[in-house]
Amino acid sequence: VLALGLLVWFFTGDWSRVVSILVVSCPCAVVLAAPTAMVAALSAAARSGILVKHIADLEAFARVSAVVFDKTGTLTTGRLGVSKVLPAEGVAMADLVRAAATAERHSNHPAARALRELAQGAGIPLAETSEFTEVPGRGVVARIDAVEVRVGRAAWLAEAGLAAPPPTDIEDGSSVVGVAMGGRFAGWISMQDQIRPGAAAALRDLESLGIRHLAMVTGDRAAVAETVSRRIGCPHVKADCLPGEKVAYVNEVKARGHRVAVVGDGVNDAPALAAGDTGIAMGAAGSDVAINSATMALMSNDLARIPFLVRLSRQSRAVILQNLGVGMIFIIAGWVLGGAGNLSPVGGAILHNIGSFVVLFNSARIVRAGDELEADEKPG
Ligand code: ADP
Numbered sequence: 563v564l565a566l567g568l569l570v571w572f573f574t575g576d577w578s579r580v581v582s583i584l585v586v587s588c589p590c591a592v593v594l595a596a597p598t599a600m601v602a603a604l605s606a607a608a609r610s611g612i613l614v615k616h617i618a619d620l621e622a623f624a625r626v627s628a629v630v631f632d633k634t635g636t637l638t639t640g641r642l643g644v645s646k647v648l649p650a651e652g653v654a655m656a657d658l659v660r661a662a663a664t665a666e667r668h669s670n671h672p673a674a675r676a677l678r679e680l681a682q683g684a685g686i687p688l689a690e691t692s693e694f695t696e697v698p699g700r701g702v703v704a705r706i707d708a709v710e711v712r713v714g715r716a717a718w719l720a721e722a723g724l725a726a727p728p729p730t731d732i733e734d735g736s737s738v739v740g741v742a743m744g745g746r747f748a749g750w751i752s753m754q755d756q757i758r759p760g761a762a763a764a765l766r767d768l769e770s771l772g773i774r775h776l777a778m779v780t781g782d783r784a785a786v787a788e789t790v791s792r793r794i795g796c797p798h799v800k801a802d803c804l805p806g807e808k809v810a811y812v813n814e815v816k817a818r819g820h821r822v823a824v825v826g827d828g829v830n831d832a833p834a835l836a837a838g839d840t841g842i843a844m845g846a847a848g849s850d851v852a853i854n855s856a857t858m859a860l861m862s863n864d865l866a867r868i869p870f871l872v873r874l875s876r877q878s879r880a881v882i883l884q885n886l887g888v889g890m891i892f893i894i895a896g897w898v899l900g901g902a903g904n905l906s907p908v909g910g911a912i913l914h915n916i917g918s919f920v921v922l923f924n925s926a927r928i929v930r931a932g933d934e935l936e937a938d939e940k941p942g
């Protein structure tokens with residue numbers, strides 16, 4: 563700019579032209595281009611109940627090409643209801659429920675809450691436990707009156723040498739946990755989950771935005787995973803995943819060249835949330851683990867917020883580019899007019915401010931984004 567000013571002075575000897583050039587060259591509009599757009603986008607996100615930890619994540623979200631969802635608590639509500647209790651031979655139903663609910667006393671897994679609610683509803687009081695351990699993605703072990711009780715997935719009970727007959731008489735859409743007491747298999751308890759309202763619509767919306775890879779990962783049985791994915795139309799499914807296998811799947815999709823967003827509720831999927839290029843925690847009002855592992859968090863449980871984020875991020879990038887273009891056009895126009903002697907320094911100052919205002923108003927268009935989304939449902 564100084565060299566340009568010198569050149570103009572050298573050829574014209576007119577100081578007023580040089581001052582005009584210096585005034586219009588102050589790059590206010592260019593400097594404002596990105597920050598104003600991002601502040602507007604952040605406030606639109608915040609108003610829609612989306613917490614964005616780093617502004618760069620919001621910008622990078624425009625390039626996401628794959629979204630990996632956790633099942634329980636994300637694509638489904640995670641509010642399980644016990645549908646069947648199938649005690650083994652010689653085990654009383656009430657003993658089975660009491661043992662399972664007691665062992666799950668201190669777990670925050672959705673299955674644990676369902677078992678506690680069942681016991682409470684049936685008026686079965688819980689006992690005291692000692693030595694409680696939770697094995698992530700597998701189940702819990704607790705000691706109740708010196709008897710070891712295990713509650714968890716079938717394969718895990720089998721690994722522990724608790725040969726369990728395969729669960730019979732259970733519908734495809736039900737998750738099932740096995741219970742063992744004192745080293746012996748004691749029965750199955752099956753639970754029904756509900757598909758989250760809006761899950762199918764959110765997936766369709768993401769497809770229409772050109773997201774090429776949509777997948778569901780779950781620690782649940784294949785039969786349940788398939789039922790859910792068929793109902794919501796999720797093209798890729800991976801069932802029977804331990805938390806580490808969810809991470810491996812995310813890395814595999816990344817290795818295929820995708821930019822991956824992972825959406826989960828933090829129960830057994832926190833490592834996967836951290837593994838994604840972007841991690842989105844559901845219902846962050848509920849889970850500290852999720853919010854710590856994720857880069858963004860939805861304060862509500864509404865999956866429509868995810869396609870909204872894609873749109874918001876793309877709109878912000880577009881607005882930034884427009885702003886930079888406008889800023890540069892005003893500067894170059896100022897140089898041409900100023901150099902030719904058609905712009906006084908005062909005119910230059912006015913032109914300069916008009917450029918900044920155009921950029922500000924252009925960015926302000928983003929602030930209203932998300933008004934079409936319905937108000938947050940209560941978390942939980
Ligand atoms: P998802 O990936 O769908 O969120 P999880 O990985 O949380 O599922 O759990 C997978 C399976 O592991 C459950 O279906 C259940 O059988 C078993 N499981 C994990 N944790 C527990 C627990 N605390 N109590 C009982 N079962 C559990």
Ligand code: MG
Nearest residue numbers: 632634635829
């Ligand atoms: Mg989960």
